[in-house]
Amino acid sequence: MSIKYNVMIQKEEEWYVAKCLDNNVASQGKTIEEALKNLKEALELYLQNEEIVQPKETYLTTLEVAI
Numbered sequence: 001m002s003i004k005y006n007v008m009i010q011k012e013e014e015w016y017v018a019k020c021l022d023n024n025v026a027s028q029g030k031t032i033e034e035a036l037k038n039l040k041e042a043l044e045l046y047l048q049n050e051e052i053v054q055p056k057e058t059y060l061t062t063l064e065v066a067i
Contacts, residue, residue, distance in 0.1 A: 001052075003054065003055065005020050005021075005022050005023075005043065006020070006021040006022055006055060007019065007021065007036070007039065008021055008060070009032055009035060009036070014030070015028045015029065015030065015035075016028060016029055016030070016031060016032050016034070016035040017035065018035040018036055020043060021058060022055040022058075023046065023050075025046050026039070026042070027039040027041070027042045
């Protein structure tokens with residue numbers, strides 16, 4: 001069984017931080033690929049002890065606001 005999760009990656013100084021938007025699990029890496037690999041491992045560990053729930057459909061966009 002596999003589940004697709006919504007993930008956001010942000011650059012924070014020298015690290016990329018990958019965050020799962022569906023359950024707040026996060027990890028980091030020196031590259032985007034490493035951050036995603038580490039997040040996948042963290043999610044697999046997290047899900048070993050949790051009830052599997054299908055994530056809600058999520059839309060992510062940007063919004064420009066005048067200040």
